[in-house]
Amino acid sequence: MAKITKETAENHIKELLEYIGEDPNREGLKGTPDRIIRMWKEIFRGYDPSQKPKITTFDNGKDGTACDNMVIDQGDFHSNCEHHCVWFWGKYWFAYIPNPKGKIIGISKIGRVVDYCSARLQIQERLVHDIVDMLKEALGSEYPPLGIALVMKGHHSCKEFRGAKKKGIMTSSYLEGAFKDDPQVRAEFMNLVNGDKYEG
Numbered sequence: 693m694a695k696i697t698k699e700t701a702e703n704h705i706k707e708l709l710e711y712i713g714e715d716p717n718r719e720g721l722k723g724t725p726d727r728i729i730r731m732w733k734e735i736f737r738g739y740d741p742s743q744k745p746k747i748t749t750f751d752n753g754k755d756g757t758a759c760d761n762m763v764i765d766q767g768d769f770h771s772n773c774e775h776h777c778v779w780f781w782g783k784y785w786f787a788y789i790p791n792p793k794g795k796i797i798g799i800s801k802i803g804r805v806v807d808y809c810s811a812r813l814q815i816q817e818r819l820v821h822d823i824v825d826m827l828k829e830a831l832g833s834e835y836p837p838l839g840i841a842l843v844m845k846g847h848h849s850c851k852e853f854r855g856a857k858k859k860g861i862m863t864s865s866y867l868e869g870a871f872k873d874d875p876q877v878r879a880e881f882m883n884l885v886n887g888d889k890y891e892g
């Protein structure tokens with residue numbers, strides 16, 4: 693993992709504070725490098741494989757009825773852009789069609805995978821892939837889901853509060869299987885996503 697000590701990292705933060713014209717030794721800033729480093733450990737825990745969520749899956753149909761209809765989960769996310777190291781955040785919509793012979797995912801695990809993959813320097817385009825890849829891996833390749841989809845809509849600080857200074861939402865998506873190939877399935881999912889108004 694990290695080759696530098698926490699102390700060295702804190703000193704670098706002090707230098708950055710000096711660089712912007714601050715006095716890193718004044719009362720209000722004394723503890724700031726320590727706080728930033730501890731916060732980074734938390735918001736960038738996605739680099740630590742030991743914090744990777746355990747994804748519970750269940751054999752589809754074991755209890756009698758196999759599910760082969762669309763299952764949808766929705767929630768929020770917070771991440772940091774790798775170009776500016778500032779927040780981007782928003783909402784996600786995940787859907788999949790379980791394989792009747794395959795597995796179903798414990799629904800609360802989807803949010804945990806979203807959080808873990810978000811806890812790295814990211815771009816929203818790659819984030820959708822990272823999340824879907826981890827969930828696909830958990831569902832297994834023997835009887836893969838009949839379709840899998842993820843849409844994320846996010847506000848980006850680096851676009852809204854600096855530079856272009858334009859408030860607005862960026863959308864990224866990953867569609868596979870029935871969500872890509874079957875216009876009806878795709879429309880059903882996208883109608884749901886777009887009907888769920890998200891202005892932030």
Ligand SMILES: [Zn+2]
Nearest residue numbers: 773775776850
């Ligand atoms: Zn950025």
